Structures are given as structure tokens and as C-alpha cells.
Amino acid sequence: MTAAQAQFQLDHPGVADGAAIWRIARDSKVLDLNSSYSYLLWCRDFAGTSVVARDETGEVAGFVTGYFRPERPRTLVVWQVAVDHGHRGHGLAGALLDGLTAKVRDSGRQVTTVETTITPDNTASQALFLSYARRHGAGVERQVLFDAGLFPDDGHLPEELYRIGPLA
Template sequence: MTAAPADFASARSEFLTIDTPRVEDGAAIWRIARDSEVLDLNSSYSYLLWCRDFAATSVVARDETGGPVAFVTGFLRPDRPETLVVWQVAVDHGHRGTGLAGKLLDALTSRVAASQGLASVETTVTPDNTASDRLFTSYALRHDVALEREVLFDGELFPEETHLPEVLYRIGPFHA
């Protein structure tokens, strides 16, 4: 990656701390995802597991009380361990419009790059999710890397008849 690794444990932004999620954060993260009204909501159990098993590839923003107000969940692709797949990004309503999602994404990718190397980032975005499109497009521009888009899953593959296609965003390769 082009950016130097941030001091992850002490990264702060306007009374917010960027931190590693803990199992105790699972319920709050589930609520933030539910209240986003755009994410596919997973079971509350899955968010608890995510905080346990994928904490090293996920981040939360905490307010002054220590409660989560935003998160990014991710994992490393088993067949491409230098590719971080961003699963979900959500920011509580009261903290939107502040650039927090971009700060979380930068902090997460800096941490993953520093700890195990990072060649690229992947995520999927539905065509109607302009906020996510802007987030990942600006991320690629900020880091001066390529962004490729292609349909990964057609809408007809989903059991619900109204699901839009999931477009794969491939970001990278990052410069050494």
C-alpha cells in the first residue's frame, strides 16, 4: 500500500476511536447494519461470530462512551490471502456525512497491509448503492490504484426475485 500504517490503536477522529471489534460489539454492529436500511442483514449470531473470528480483518469506530457507531467487516480470500474482501460497511445515522467510512476503510487496509501484506481489496456493491460506490471509488483514487467493476452475481441467482446484481469492485494492485 502507498500509505504508511497508522497507529491503529490510537487512531482518533472527533472523539471517535478506531478499534478492533470485540464479541461484545456484535449486537451493536447488528443494530447498525439493520438501521442502515441498505445492507443485507445477517443473523445477530453471525455478527457475534464475525467479531470473534474475523476481528483481525474488521474495524469499529467507537464514540466517547466506547460504543460502536460504525464498522467495516472483512476477511482474507482463502485462495488469495493478500486480497481483503470487504463484507459490510455501515455508519450510524448520527455520524454519516463525516467521512467516517473512508477513515475506517483506510485504517483497516493499513493495518492488514502492515500485518500480513495487501495486494488488493474486493467488495460487491449493488447498482443502487451510490454511497458505497462513492466510498470505494474515492478509496481507489486516494490510494492511486486501479478500480475494475464487473457483475459477480446476477440478480436472478438470488432466491428473492427483486435482488439487484452484485457488482464486484476490484481495487489494486497496491504499490509496494
């Protein structure tokens, strides 16, 4: 853990964190922004499979949201990862992913695989998840999950599935 990472406390989100998570997602300019309501629901219904990083004042500096695939109960799907602009470049996103894996395992859930989707132009997310795979001694399989033509909005790039596992 770097000194920058050590200044943050990793915690499961509460409903009161939904607005901050929505703002960080909006300000990322990279993530597909969901409704503010969906982030409130996420913090209520999927808090156990999500993590926030709190700075020294308790404010949310970054987040990772996830859920278990119903038909693959040992597969943790990472929905979104984002770090507030002022806290980028210090390894916090990687610490959030590692923290999520640890917190989920500490709760008694088995995680053998992590899945996420990344657009081909998002090199930062590609590097983040490939680094995560290396740290966890896991392989990475990639394939197109959702072709661009499936999206109703114009200009959406395909979403490539990254399947990381088995985790060490």
C-alpha cells in the same frame, strides 16, 4: 483526517460489539442483514480483518467487516461498511476503510487488492470505494459477480464486484 474523524478511536471488534454492529447494519436500510448470531461469530472469528469506530463513550459508531480470500491471500474482501445515522456525513466510512487497511498491514499481512460487491443502485458505496481507490493510488475493475437471478429472494439486484488494486 477531519476533526469529526479524530473524535473516534478505530479498534478491532470484540464479541460484545456484535449486537451494536447488527443494529447499525439493520438500521442502515441498505445492507443485507445477516442473523445476529453471524455478527457475533464475525466479531470472534474475523476481528483481525474488521474494524469498529468507537465514539468518546466507547460506543460503536460504525464498522467495516472483511476477510482474506483463501485462494488470494493478499486480497482483502470488504463484506460490509456502515456508520450509525448520527455519525454520517463526516468521512467516517472512508476512515474506517483506511483504518482497516492500515491495521491489517500493521499486523504483518500483505494487502495488494481490496474487493467488495455493490448493487448498481448504491451510489453512496460506489463513491466510497472509488474515493478509497483514489486515496490509495489504485485502479478499479468492475464486473457483475452475482447476477440477480442467482438470489433466491425476489427483487435482489445484481452484485457488482469492485476489484481495487494494486494498492500503493
